[in-house]
Amino acid sequence: xxxxxxxxxxxxxxxxxxxxxxxxxxxxxxxxxxxxxxxxxxxxxxxxxxxxxxxxxxxxxxxxxxxxxxxxxxxxxxxxxxxxxxxxxxxxxxxxxxxxxxxxxxxxxxxxxxxxxxxxxxxxxxxxxxxxxxxxxxxxxxxxxxxxxxxxxxxxxxxxxxxxxxxxxxxxxxxxxxxxxxxxxxxxxxxxxxxxxxxxxxxxxxxxxxxxxxxxxxxxxxxxxxxxxxxxxxxxxxxxxxxxxxxxxxxxxxxxxxxxxxxxxxxxxxxxxxxxxxxxxxxxxxxxxxxxxxxxxxxxxxxxxxxxxxxxxxxxxxxxxxxxxxxxxxxxxxxx
Amino acid sequence: xxxxxxxxxxxxxxxxxxxxxxxxxxxxxxxxxxxxxxxxxxxxxxxxxxxxxxxxxxxxxxxxxxxxxxxxxxxxxxxxxxxxxxxxxxxxxxxxxxxxxxxxxxxxxxxxxxxxxxxxxxxxxxxxxxxxxxxxxxxxxxxxxxxxxxxxxxxxxxxxxxxxxxxxxxxxxxxxxxxxxxxxxxxxxxxxxxxxxxxxxxxxxxxxxxxxxxxxxxxxxxxxxxxxxxxxxxxxxxxxxxxxxxxxxxxxxxxxxxxxxxxxxxxxxxxxxxxxxxxxxxxxxxxxxxxxxxxxxxxxxxxxxxxxxxxxxxxxxxx
Amino acid sequence: xxxxxxxxxxxxxxxxxxxxxxxxxxxxxxxxxxxxxxxxxxxxxxxxxxxxxxxxxxxxxxxxxxxxxxxxxxxxxxxxxxxxxxxxxxxxxxxxxxxxxxxxxxxxxxxxxxxxxxxxxxxxxxxxxxxxxxxxxxxxxxxxxxxxxxxxxxxxxxxxxxxxxxxxxxxxxxxxxxxxxxxxxxxxxxxxxxxxxxxxxxxxxxxxxxxxxxxxxxxxxxxxxxxxxxxxxxxxxxxxxxxxxxxxxxxxxxxxxxxxxxxxxxxxxxxxxxxxxxxxxxxxxxxxxxxxxxxxxxxxxxxxxxxxxxxx
Numbered sequence: 001x002x003x004x005x006x007x008x009x010x011x012x013x014x015x016x017x018x019x020x021x022x023x024x025x026x027x028x029x030x031x032x033x034x035x036x037x038x039x040x041x042x043x044x045x046x047x048x049x050x051x052x053x054x055x056x057x058x059x060x061x062x063x064x065x066x067x068x069x070x071x072x073x074x075x076x077x078x079x080x081x082x083x084x085x086x087x088x089x090x091x092x093x094x095x096x097x098x099x100x101x102x103x104x105x106x107x108x109x110x111x112x113x114x115x116x117x118x119x120x121x122x123x124x125x126x127x128x129x130x131x132x133x134x135x136x137x138x139x140x141x142x143x144x145x146x147x148x149x150x151x152x153x154x155x156x157x158x159x160x161x162x163x164x165x166x167x168x169x170x171x172x173x174x175x176x177x178x179x180x181x182x183x184x185x186x187x188x189x190x191x192x193x194x195x196x197x198x199x200x201x202x203x204x205x206x207x208x209x210x211x212x213x214x215x216x217x218x219x220x221x222x223x224x225x226x227x228x229x230x231x232x233x234x235x236x237x238x239x240x241x242x243x244x245x246x247x248x249x250x251x252x253x254x255x256x257x258x259x260x261x262x263x264x265x266x267x268x269x270x271x272x273x274x275x276x277x278x279x280x281x282x283x284x285x286x287x288x289x290x291x292x293x294x295x296x297x298x299x300x301x302x303x304x305x306x307x308x309x310x311x312x313x314x315x316x317x318x319x320x321x322x323x324x325x326x327x328x329x330x331x332x333x334x335x336x
Numbered sequence: 337x338x339x340x341x342x343x344x345x346x347x348x349x350x351x352x353x354x355x356x357x358x359x360x361x362x363x364x365x366x367x368x369x370x371x372x373x374x375x376x377x378x379x380x381x382x383x384x385x386x387x388x389x390x391x392x393x394x395x396x397x398x399x400x401x402x403x404x405x406x407x408x409x410x411x412x413x414x415x416x417x418x419x420x421x422x423x424x425x426x427x428x429x430x431x432x433x434x435x436x437x438x439x440x441x442x443x444x445x446x447x448x449x450x451x452x453x454x455x456x457x458x459x460x461x462x463x464x465x466x467x468x469x470x471x472x473x474x475x476x477x478x479x480x481x482x483x484x485x486x487x488x489x490x491x492x493x494x495x496x497x498x499x500x501x502x503x504x505x506x507x508x509x510x511x512x513x514x515x516x517x518x519x520x521x522x523x524x525x526x527x528x529x530x531x532x533x534x535x536x537x538x539x540x541x542x543x544x545x546x547x548x549x550x551x552x553x554x555x556x557x558x559x560x561x562x563x564x565x566x567x568x569x570x571x572x573x574x575x576x577x578x579x580x581x582x583x584x585x586x587x588x589x590x591x592x593x594x595x596x597x598x599x600x601x602x603x604x605x606x607x608x609x610x611x612x613x614x615x616x617x618x619x620x621x622x623x624x625x626x627x628x629x630x631x632x633x634x635x636x637x638x639x640x641x642x643x644x645x646x647x648x649x650x651x652x653x654x655x
Numbered sequence: 656x657x658x659x660x661x662x663x664x665x666x667x668x669x670x671x672x673x674x675x676x677x678x679x680x681x682x683x684x685x686x687x688x689x690x691x692x693x694x695x696x697x698x699x700x701x702x703x704x705x706x707x708x709x710x711x712x713x714x715x716x717x718x719x720x721x722x723x724x725x726x727x728x729x730x731x732x733x734x735x736x737x738x739x740x741x742x743x744x745x746x747x748x749x750x751x752x753x754x755x756x757x758x759x760x761x762x763x764x765x766x767x768x769x770x771x772x773x774x775x776x777x778x779x780x781x782x783x784x785x786x787x788x789x790x791x792x793x794x795x796x797x798x799x800x801x802x803x804x805x806x807x808x809x810x811x812x813x814x815x816x817x818x819x820x821x822x823x824x825x826x827x828x829x830x831x832x833x834x835x836x837x838x839x840x841x842x843x844x845x846x847x848x849x850x851x852x853x854x855x856x857x858x859x860x861x862x863x864x865x866x867x868x869x870x871x872x873x874x875x876x877x878x879x880x881x882x883x884x885x886x887x888x889x890x891x892x893x894x895x896x897x898x899x900x901x902x903x904x905x906x907x908x909x910x911x912x913x914x915x916x917x918x919x920x921x922x923x924x925x926x927x928x929x930x931x932x933x934x935x936x937x938x939x940x941x942x943x944x945x946x947x948x949x950x951x952x953x954x955x956x957x958x959x960x961x962x963x964x965x966x967x
Contacts, residue, residue, distance in 0.1 A: 045864075047863050047864060050863070052863060053863045056859050056860070056863055060856050060859065125636065129640060129643070130643070131636070131639050131640065131643060132587075132593055132639070134583075134593060135583075135584070135587050135593070135635065135639055136636060136639065138580055138583070138584060138635075139584075139631075139632040139633075139635035139636045139639075140632060140636075141580075141632075142628045142629075142631055142632040142635075143628060143629045143631075143632025143633060143636075144632075145628050146625050146626060146627070146628030146629035146630075146632065147629060149624075149625035149628070149690040150625045150626065150629070153696060154625065154689055154690035154693070154695070154696030154699075155693045155696050155697070155967060156692060156693040156877070156903070156967065158904065158905055172888055244852060247852070247855065247884070248851050248852045248855060248881065248884065249884070250851060250880075250905060252691070252692060252849075252850060252851065252877070253690050253691070254690070254691055254850075255850065255851075255852055261460065261463075261464070264460065265460065265464070268457050268460070273454075274454055274456055274457065275454070296860060299845070299860050299864070300860065300863070300864050302843070304471075305816075305845060305846060306467070306468040306471035306472060307468065307472075308468075309464045309465055309467055309468030309471075310465050310468040310469070310472075312461065312464050312465065313461040313462060313464055313465020313466075313468065314461075314465070316457060316460065316461040316464075317447060317451070317453055317457065317458055317461045320451075320453045320454070320457050321447075321451040321452075321453050324451065324452055324453060325451075328452075332450045332451065332452075333449065333450060333451065333452040333542065335535060335540075335541060335542050336540045336542055336543060370735060370736050373735065375735045376732070376735050379728070379731050379732060379735055382728075382731075383724075383728040383731070386724060471816065471817075474817075476816045476817050476822070477817075478747050478748070478749045478750060478817065479749070480749035480750075480752065480773055480775060482775070484753075487753040487756075490753065491753065491757060563724055566724070566727060566753070567723060567724070567727055567750040567751070567752075567753055567754070568750070568752060568753035569747070569749040569750035569751075569752065569753070570750065571723055571746075571747045571749070571750050571817055572816065572817040573721075573723075573815075573816075573817045573818075574723060574724070574750075576722070577722075614725075614728075615728075615732065618717055618729065618732055619732065619736070621715060621716065621717075624689055624690070624717075624718035624720065625690060
């Protein structure tokens with residue numbers, strides 16, 4: 001994997017050049033790109049930069065964003081999590097179904113417990129059994145989807161009385177004029193960013209993802225670190241399920257299908273490397289918002305939905321490429 | 337004589353997955369009277385040939401240490417082209433469909449080579465984008481082959497063996513020999529095992545990887561065309577999730593995601609394992625919901641067993 | 656050789672069925688995608704119940720998981736198992752035709768259920784049983800006309816692109832609307848893949864984009880209620896008429912509350928029972944019409960009381 005090695009070298013190299021506003025700007029290439037996109041769309045659609053549209057997009061992006069925060073931690077720790085889509089279906093179906101049966105408080109608690117349990121299974125298999133995370137979470141993607149269907153018997157679940165339950169707060173509520181999903185997204189992003197940047201726990205996750213062998217030498221309990229990242233990821237999925245279930249007041253069995261890829265696309269766009277040991281929540285937030293605004297912008301301008309797929313194709317690769325090119329100070333690789 | 341230790345480690349002639357294939361074959365033949373009939377066995381071969389063909393190419397790409405997530409979408413595009421262009425004649429339609437696979441494979445490979453972006457990301461992008469191409473081309477419509485000769489080919493058989501199964505088996509044999517006996521095959525292992533050493537040894541790894549992406553693109557397109565002959569039609573959603581099942585089959589067959597290790601015989605075993613499980617569970621009428629859970633559980637179990645047998649093998653970093 | 660045996664057996668079965676009514680049948684069904692929505696799940700259990708009630712019917716129930724290729728594999732498996740009849744809920748109206756033709760050649764009668772197959776396949780099937788989706792779209796267009804008095808600007812939220820039911824409903828709706836109500840303009844159509852949350856997102860974007868929306872047509876009530884959710888949180892639900900199809904329990908309740916104008920009543924139980932009955936009629940040699948549409952009436956606040964609330 002030549003690209004892998006070069007990527008690692010490039011990252012090392014870039015750490016040497018840290019000073020200077022110019023370097024800062026070029027390091028924030030994705031942000032510049034983001035602003036350019038916003039500007040371009042605003043030329044074509046007058047509603048695009050309206051306050052209500054921006055709020056709508058951010059609110060819509062917050063479900064993917066909340067999950068992406070957790071998956072970013074998993075990726076920084078050197079693994080992947082493809083099971084989040086099925087897990088989201090599982091948690092949403094669970095919390096909505098239990099809402100009418102045992103009340104919202106019990107439903108939420110039980111949903112968090114069971115979601116964390118699934119996260120623990122992932123974490124055990126990958127952290128302690130040291131199985132490959134791509135394949136384990138792929139297998140879990142299928143198995144959890146099956147569990148959801150067995151649990152619900154394939155029926156949609158609904159909250160009978162959607163107008164008077166405090167459960168509505170999570171998906172439909174506002175605090176100081178800001179939608180609750182957005183607040184949750186922001187809170188989670190800030191907390192996790194702080195943990196990752198300023199605590200020894202965060203440093204250990206970076207170490208485990210960047211150089212597992214060295215991390216183990218320096219006394220880090222790698223297994224536990226990896227295990228914990230999957231708990232964080234599961235916790236974020238549970239939060240997203242809270243928002244999703246409350247927003248829709250019902251759930252289909254496949255409601256989370258495909259989310260794993262949207263989440264990954266957002267993380268990649270933000271510039272977090274899939275190789276582990278690098279990345280930040282801040283970047284992921286930007287990546288998720290870019291996806292959200294592009295989707296919304298194309299729709300407002302009036303392109304059919306599939307053009308959005310083509311655009312995603314181009315910008316995912318472009319974003320990562322330019323980031324790499326910037327780090328190695330060269331557009332193309334040199335080997336033949 | 338087969339060395340037992342080598343065999344269990346998967347480095348022998350036969351991979352552990354074949355033990356599993358034999359076990360489930362015996363199991364299902366006791367569970368269902370229909371399972372062991374010639375008709376059913378050839379059915380399994382035809383049904384697995386789609387994933388199987390893609391898996392042949394995917395094995396090369398994965399031994400290289402890369403991955404291709406766009407194969408499902410490429411399959412869908414090729415299927416649509418092979419039916420949609422039949423007004424210009426079946427030959428032209430089929431050639432165009434196969435060419436689309438080669439071109440998309442080349443694009444993926446070129447991007448991986450020239451930009452150095454991880455193959456996972458490059459092909460994740462392509463997986464989303466190529467599906468967009470399908471919808472632009474088909475305008476959401478399914479195509480139906482008015483010429484029954486096309487679909488008759490898909491259901492034809494030579495003696496008791498369906499043509500599609502024969503094509504699959506021949507391709508398997510060719511890909512096995514290329515991997516084992518040619519310079520390209522040796523380079524595939526070398527590049528995946530240690531790219532820097534391969535570079536030092538004078539292998540042009542960029543070009544080499546691109547060729548393997550072209551190969552997997554071709555096989556995805558071929559699988560698409562053959563699937564279209566089976567249906568006499570193509571739908572824009574064809575091939576969704578196929579990348580996941582293909583990768584699963586290849587990994588079941590013992591190919592390592594980290595590169596440098598794998599075999600076509602193992603992949604054949606992995607593909608058959610999934611095909612037999614699906615077919616057998618259908619015959620036993622296992623409810624669809626449980627099939628998902630069982631497949632997931634089996635996959636993880638095989639992974640655990642495989643790892644226990646390879647404890648001493650070097651531990652690679654995942655993705 | 657195998658085909659000949661199959662043919663011989665089924666012919667024997669057929670004649671035996673004529674001779675004595677107590678003959679037992681083995682009927683295979685391959686469904687589209689059970690579990691993707693409640694309609695299909697309810698259909699499946701209703702089908703199993705109906706078969707049990709018959710007493711002399713043994714069924715093989717399979718699910719294609721929405722994948723055409725897998726459905727074709729299941730058709731082949733059913734032919735292989737030599738069932739007396741096959742009921743298929745097509746994942747796609749065109750791609751399954753060769754598999755149906757194969758079953759036909761093997762002498763196994765095929766009944767298509769719920770969604771139609773393309774014209775070219777009609778000669779290979781014994782019968783079709785299900786709702787008329789084009790007609791449903793047309794009925795929804797008529798309701799829209801009525802609700803808006805023939806004037807206004809509307810949007811459409813369609814089912815999953817590329818699926819027959821979604822395309823037929825859109826087609827029926829658009830054609831009838833243009834014909835019956837030229838004063839109503841359909842400004843935009845976006846798919847929401849039968850997914851309520853996605854419909855909610857699509858509607859939020861519509862609400863931002865258009866200051867003036869008088870009506871929404873959704874490909875089913877599940878998506879319609881998603882659109883309603885979005886309009887309610889934007890405080891614009893009162894000015895918009897919502898019309899769906901395949902009446903779901905949530906849609907029924909919304910009509911009851913007066914938030915939703917109307918829908919099409921379609922019972923999965925009727926659907927399943929009709930399919931089984933059609934297959935049995937075919938097997939017992941009765942003269943069965945090619946197209947068996949079961950009733951799918953309009954449902955609005957006016958006639959709501961005539962219908963039981965859907966169980967899904």
